[in-house]
Amino acid sequence: DQQVKQNSPSLSVQEGRISILNCDYTNSMFDYFLWYKKYPAEGPTFLISISSIKDKNEDGRFTVFLNKSAKHLSLHIVPSQPGDSAVYFCAASAGTGGFKTIFGAGTRLFVKA
Amino acid sequence: SAVISQKPSRDICQRGTSLTIQCQVDSQVTMMFWYRQQPGQSLTLIATANQGSEATYESGFVIDKFPISRPNLTFSTLTVSNLSPEDSSIYLCSVDGQSYEQYFGPGTRLTVT
Numbered sequence: 001d002q003q004v005k006q007n008s009p010s011l012s013v014q015e016g017r018i019s020i021l022n023c024d025y026t027n028s029m030f031d032y033f034l035w036y037k038k039y040p041a042e043g044p045t046f047l048i049s050i051s052s053i054k055d056k057n058e059d060g061r062f063t064v065f066l067n068k069s070a071k072h073l074s075l076h077i078v079p080s081q082p083g084d085s086a087v088y089f090c091a092a093s094a095g096t097g098g099f100k101t102i103f104g105a106g107t108r109l110f111v112k113a
Numbered sequence: 114s115a116v117i118s119q120k121p122s123r124d125i126c127q128r129g130t131s132l133t134i135q136c137q138v139d140s141q142v143t144m145m146f147w148y149r150q151q152p153g154q155s156l157t158l159i160a161t162a163n164q165g166s167e168a169t170y171e172s173g174f175v176i177d178k179f180p181i182s183r184p185n186l187t188f189s190t191l192t193v194s195n196l197s198p199e200d201s202s203i204y205l206c207s208v209d210g211q212s213y214e215q216y217f218g219p220g221t222r223l224t225v226t
Contacts, residue, residue: 004155032213043117043205043217044156089156093213099146099169101215103156 003027004092006104013111019077021107023090026071030092030102035064035075038087038106047088048075080111115140115208117218125224126196133192134221136206141186146215147179150203159204162189196225 005024013019023033031052036044050057050064050073057064063076077084090104116139126132136145147159159179160168168181182190193200201224207215 002155009153034214036217041122041219043207043219045217046210046214049213096209096213099144099158099161099171101158101213105153105155 002105003030004090004102004104006090006107008107009105010108010110013080013109015082015111015113016079019075019080019084019109019111021075021077021088021090021109023073023075023104024071025073025092027092027094027102028071029094031095032093033064033066033073034091034093034101035062036089036091036103037084038089044089077109080109082111082113085109085111114210115142115216117206117208117216119206119218119221121221122219123222123224125226128196128198128225130196131192131194132196132223133190134204134206136189136191136218138187138208142208143186144209145183145189146207147181147189147191148205148207148217150205150220152202156205159191193223196223198225201225 034049035047037047038044048059048062066073087106087108089106093101118137120135145162148156150156158171159174160170162168162181162183164183180192203220205220207217
């Protein structure tokens with residue numbers, strides 16, 4: 001039972017354009033959502049998060065949108081840069097503590113120069 | 114933020130043998146987490162390691178296959194025993210951040226032949 005789904009295994013975007021990565025979840029108990037970025041041969045690094053009481057959180061070029069009624073969140077990267085090429089994991093948490101976090105399978109983003 | 118190192122970074126092992134992975138954190142932490150990422154899959158939590166107590170294993174993971182040690186507040190080991198090709202994965206350790214985020218080590222890529 002996949003509680004967190006990233007249905008697009010990969011995404012290719014031109015440099016300077018917007019990248020939109022999508023994530024769906026099924027468990028209504030999730031109250032916090034996170035995005036991680038992973039480069040090859042490195043561990044995932046935390047990128048941005050959003051609480052379930054908000055519908056948008058912005059940090060520089062990165063914005064996360066949450067639609068609770070649709071159980072959907074998205075990560076927008078504007079403008080996209082070649083250095084953004086990585087695997088992006090969506091994660092959902094039902095409380096603090098890593099043992100309560102569920103990860104999606106990841107979306108590989110290619111930003112073409 | 115926490116800085117986490119793992120050894121080895123990668124290994125190739127024969128089936129039936131075991132591999133022990135080390136995880137070192139640059140600060141004292143209560144809980145450390147061990148994850149597995151099978152090819153093309155999400156990060157799956159194996160167990161939570163608390164110093165001074167037995168590790169707590171997630172459904173589908175057992176101590177006989179994945180024994181864990183946690184001798185102090187900055188170090189943990191995960192052993193993958195009786196290796197089979199299905200154990201070929203990336204193994205990651207992590208610790209909690211200030212809020213809901215986690216910090217990950219660089220991972221150990223295991224290939225079982």
